[in-house]
Every structure is written in structure tokens, then in C-alpha cells.
Amino acid sequence: MLWLAVRAKGLDGVLAAHLDWGIYAYFSVRERVQYFSRGIGLEPCIIPSQGELEAVLKRGPACNRCTRQAKLGRLRRQFPEALILTGANRSDSWGQRGEPLINGILAPLFALEKSEVRLLAAEAGLQVMAVGESDRREGCKAKHLLKPLATPDFHGRAVAQANEMLLSFLAERRICCRLANVKILGPLSENSAVVNILPPLGEREEEALRVALQGAELPIHSFLFPHRPLSLTMVANPALTNDAHARSAVEDGILRPGFAVPLRFRWLRSGNKRLGSFHVVEAEEIKTRSPSPHLPFMTSSSSLDETGL
Numbered sequence: 001m002l003w004l005a006v007r008a009k010g011l012d013g014v015l016a017a018h019l020d021w022g023i024y025a026y027f028s029v030r031e032r033v034q035y036f037s038r039g040i041g042l043e044p045c046i047i048p049s050q051g052e053l054e055a056v057l058k059r060g061p062a063c064n065r066c067t068r069q070a071k072l073g074r075l076r077r078q079f080p081e082a083l084i085l086t087g088a089n090r091s092d093s094w095g096q097r098g099e100p101l102i103n104g105i106l107a108p109l110f111a112l113e114k115s116e117v118r119l120l121a122a123e124a125g126l127q128v129m130a131v132g133e134s135d136r137r138e139g140c141k142a143k144h145l146l147k148p149l150a151t152p153d154f155h156g157r158a159v160a161q162a163n164e165m166l167l168s169f170l171a172e173r174r175i176c177c178r179l180a181n182v183k184i185l186g187p188l189s190e191n192s193a194v195v196n197i198l199p200p201l202g203e204r205e206e207e208a209l210r211v212a213l214q215g216a217e218l219p220i221h222s223f224l225f226p227h228r229p230l231s232l233t234m235v236a237n238p239a240l241t242n243d244a245h246a247r248s249a250v251e252d253g254i255l256r257p258g259f260a261v262p263l264r265f266r267w268l269r270s271g272n273k274r275l276g277s278f279h280v281v282e283a284e285e286i287k288t289r290s291p292s293p294h295l296p297f298m299t300s301s302s303s304l305d306e307t308g309l
Helices: 002-009 027-040 050-057 063-078 093-097 114-123 152-172 203-214 244-258
Strands: 017-020 045-048 179-185 192-198 222-224 230-236 263-270 278-285
Touching: 002 027, 017 027, 017 063, 045 063, 050 063, 152 179, 152 192, 152 203, 179 244, 179 278, 192 203, 192 278, 203 222, 230 244, 244 263
Parallel strands: 017 045, 192 222, 230 263
Antiparallel strands: 179 192, 230 278
16 A cells, blocks of 8 residues: 555655554564565654554454554544555455545555455565465454453463464474464463464474473463364353354454364353453363364354353
């Protein structure tokens, strides 16, 4: 988007604004933002925004709300009169259900698929630099926290440091993965980690990673390296538990793409009125015979028992 804006308006008509999520930003993001902006001829305007992200996620995972409030809302407050450009396209939820122009925010690539955007970048001679844990999309580390970010120094530090350690471990050993992340879940008083890597590590590498993570004094109580399908116990507010479409959006759009094994779900209605979305309180490996871990596991529990979590 920045390259297109400069082509259309010139250097004097464009500001390269970047929201810095603090500990939730992958370390590689900062250097690549500076590299790309300066390569075009602009000095990036860095806006510290960790607090905005933590405020949104305090009531549970909410990527779309974070985009609206912590990202675009922060930019609108910072630049109330500016036309703000976003890279939203048909491959994300905004491009599928939103509008190309709303409240002074424009998505010029709105009608294109991600593959078409990449093709345009290649034809323009732009290098697409990967950021984050997956070859499928970019993201911040906070999206791997599958519970409310109630205490940043406990919940936030666990997800931020564990994911950065994982990527450093893989980079040092030059291990290429299609997926590599650490999901943090469990009750609010404990952090449990599920380490997702595709293709899976060998036994020696996995044990070396386990030892490194366990010895890092992270606020994490247990580590699971899944090799079988997982059963996730979910508590959620009534807006989710009463809406099958919304539950499917969480299962298929948020959770399944980020795990290395197939998933089953058990949904429970939460009695915690402060929970604004969902909270994964437990992950258990399914011991029975099951499909290959690389095939979809599409069953979902309909249990909606009341819980005080």
C-alpha cells in the first residue's frame, strides 16, 4: 500500500505510519518496516500502541475489534483529517464483508485476492518479506493468546516471549516451517502452552526446544507438543454460544488454521459477564484412533453447559 500511495501522490503527500505493538510485535517487524519505508524514500512514523492492544484484548481474543479500535481507531485519533489506506483484500474478513471506503479509511485492493496482490507486488519488483509464524499470513503475537489478556505481565509476557523464543530457535537451526507458534490457554491463574510446528520437528530438536522453553523462566506452567488431534474446551459469552455461525467462524477462521493437528471443540456457556468473546480453558490430546493429523477434523460438540469461568 505504501508503494502505491507514493506512486499516486508522491513522497510529499504520504506519511508512512506504523503502529508498534511493543512486546506483541515480532522483532523482525521493526527492522523490515524501516527497511521498506526508507527504501521508498520515507522515514516511518512509529506510534507506540501496546496499551491500546492490551485494552481491547482484556476481555478475550478479538482480532476484528482490535483492527477497528486499536489499529484504525488509533490512527484516526492520531490523524483525524487524513485519508487512511489499508491493505484489506478479499482474503480477509474486511474484504469479504466490509466496504472499500468507510469513515475516511480506504482499501484500494479491496476487490483482489491475496494471490493477486502478491502477483502485483512481484510485477512491481517489490520483495514480500515474511513476518511472524506462518507462510500464510502475518500477525502479532497476541493472537496466540486464547484467553483474556487480563494481566499483561503474566498472560501477555507468556505469549510474547514464548513465540519469540520459538522463532529464534528455528532461525538459529535454519529450520523452515509452514507453521510455528505457541498458543497460550488454560484458566486465568495458569498459562498452558501448546507448541504448534509444521512440519513436525524431529525427536532431538523437539526435546531441545522443550528444554529451552522450560528453562527460560516463562510464566507458563505446562507445555504440550501435540502429535494427535486435540479436544479444546471453550467457554464463551452467550453471543457466541447461541450463534452456530459465530462458533464456526471461531473454529474454522481463527483456531483450526493456527494448530498443527486437527481439533474438536466443546463449547460451554460462561458465567463471567466480563468475557467478551471466548476463552480456551483446556486442550487434551484425543487418545483414540483418529484421522491423519494433516486432514480436517470437522466434528464439533454442541454442549452448552453453564460455567462460572
